[in-house]
Amino acid sequence: MSRGDLTDTQWERLEPLLPPIPKMGRPPRDRRQVFDGIWWRARTGSPWRDVPERYGPWExxxxxxxxxxxxxxxxxxxxxxxxxxxxxxxxxxxxxVDSTVCRAHQHAAGARKRGLDAGRTRSDGLAAEPDNHGLGRSRGGLTTKIHLAVDASFHVLAAVITAGQRGDAPVFEQVMDKIRIPRPGGGRPRTRPDHVLADRAYSSRQIRAYLRRRQIPHTIPEKRDQAGHRLRRGSAGGRPPGFDRETYKRRHKVECRIGLLKQARGVATRYDKLAVRYEATVQLTLIRQAL
Incomplete structure (x- = not known):
């Protein structure tokens, strides 16, 4: 067993969840060996062709x-x-809720749109490839943004991939709508948090109205310009939104979780050309870190 490979205890947790290896015209490979090879690539950020031979053929x-x-x-x-x-x-x-920007390597650019059904909605509910492949261009070059919803015990409940220049607030509802945890005994999945914490980037009337409509308490600081506009309007500006500074301190957990996620170099730097492939790399990393 090499550094980073699954331990026997971790494999016991993962083995019942894995499907059989797809048939590819050759004897099926050991699933543990293949998973460790896939994880090695995500952990190191190396090209697929550089996957060590001990994990079997890179193909x-x-x-x-x-x-x-x-x-x-x-x-x-x-x-x-x-x-x-x-x-x-x-x-x-x-x-x-928060987001993080990941630099995209030059190998992540150049994916063709023709033949990929980019931008179309999939009928099976799986993520479709966006028109821009989740890549944005700024002064720093190509970037991708990961939007996360993290609970107080550092579990990632939702992750959304967008282009790096996308703002946080417009994607907030999409992130919240992806929180959906089925119940083992049946019934409706749980989708509503007990409380939501977010920074000033999420301070907007639309977001606060969305949370009130779903009856979700929240702690979001007000932007300075918003506070100034409200004060200038006098009584017509309404009351300031409630804010508990001590509760807000617990928001650091999403920052810590982002740091842990980026320990996988294949996540910290995007090498995948397609957004759906990069999202799968993020999901693989979350699976590996949850074992």
Missing amino acids: TAYTVFRRWQIDGTWPRILKKLQVKADADGIIEWEVS
């Missing part, structure tokens, strides 16, 4: 990674781990 690792992304295996495994954590009472439903 097998890439093909399994790609097929499990297409058929939705990665999000299903992650969802099952979340369900078990919630059933065990590990998930704490105080949710912090």
Whole structure:
């Protein structure tokens, strides 16, 4: 076993969740060996062709990674781990929302749009490839942004991939709508946090109205310009939004979780040309860190 490979205890947790290796015209590979090879690539950020021989042919690792992304295996495994954590009472439903920008390597650019059905809605509910491939260009070059919803015990309940120049507030509702944890005994999945924490980037009337409509208490500081506009309007400006400074200090957990996620170099720097492939790399990292 090499550094970063699954331990026997971790494999016991993961093995029941993995589907069989797809048939590729050759004897099936050991699933543990293939998973470790896929994770090695995400952990190091190396090209697929550089996957060490001890994990088998690199073509097998890439093909399994790609097929499990297409058929939705990665999000299903992650969802099952979340369900078990919630059933065990590990998930704490105080949710912090934030985003992080990841530099895109030059190898992530150049994906063709023709033939990829970019921008179309998938009927199976899986993520579709966006028109811009989740890449944005700024002074720093190509970037991608990961929007996260993290609970108080550092579990990532939702992740959305967008271009790096996208603002945080416009994606807030999309992130919240992705929080959906099924219940083991049946019934409606849990979608509503007990409390939401976010920084000033999420201070908008639309977001506050959305949270009030869903009856979700929240702690979001008011922007200075918004406070100035409200004060200038006098009584017509209304009361300031409630804000508890001590509660807001607990928002640091999403920052810590972002740092842990970026320990995988394949996440910290995007090498995947397609946004759906990069999202699968993020999901793989969350699975590996949850074991």
